[in-house]
Amino acid sequence: MKQLNDYVRTIPDFPEPGIMFRDITTVLQDPDGLQLAINEMQNLVKDIDFDVVVGAESRGFIFGTAIAYNMKKGFAMARKKGKLPCETISEEYELEYGTASMEMHVDAIKPGQKVIIVDDLIATGGTLKAMIKLVEKLGGEVAGILVLMELKGLEGRKALGDYKLYSALSYEGK
Numbered sequence: 001m002k003q004l005n006d007y008v009r010t011i012p013d014f015p016e017p018g019i020m021f022r023d024i025t026t027v028l029q030d031p032d033g034l035q036l037a038i039n040e041m042q043n044l045v046k047d048i049d050f051d052v053v054v055g056a057e058s059r060g061f062i063f064g065t066a067i068a069y070n071m072k073k074g075f076a077m078a079r080k081k082g083k084l085p086c087e088t089i090s091e092e093y094e095l096e097y098g099t100a101s102m103e104m105h106v107d108a109i110k111p112g113q114k115v116i117i118v119d120d121l122i123a124t125g126g127t128l129k130a131m132i133k134l135v136e137k138l139g140g141e142v143a144g145i146l147v148l149m150e151l152k153g154l155e156g157r158k159a160l161g162d163y164k165l166y167s168a169l170s171y172e173g174k
Helices: 025-029 031-044 059-070 126-137
Strands: 009-012 020-023 052-056 074-080 088-095 098-105 114-122 141-151 165-171
Touching: 025 031, 031 059, 031 141, 031 165, 052 059, 052 126, 059 074, 059 114, 059 141, 074 126, 088 126, 098 126, 114 126, 126 141
Parallel strands: 052 074, 052 114, 114 141, 141 165
Antiparallel strands: 009 020, 074 098, 088 098
16 A cells, blocks of 8 residues: 555756655645545644634645545635735745745634644745734634645744644655
């Protein structure tokens, strides 16, 4: 039986020499890989008390909606600036070269709701930190952060401080 990491395609020297790019499209393309990914991620948070899943655009939507559906929870979107139609709040975060912003609708999280934040990957932690701030601005409580994959070499876990991070896969490099 294949393990989850067997479905991840590794591309050496992309996007630059020395980087081992971990491609999850091969996980998503394969019915067994996709089911295994969602099941393993969901299993990591099965004992956590939470009300809603917040998914990051765009791959956090894939995993987050499946987990929310399976666990009978609501789902809220954190999207790139300018993509949501109603009143929003926003949070700017650092990229390798420059900054970006994420937004959520002001009514996406109700005060006091416990939230699991879901994304495909943690690298430096910038996107997830922005999502934490958005959830807390709306009065939500972050019960945990769930990712398919952690790139340990980029130390994103440190950027999250005391927030609980759960990852289905972990790679030492960048």
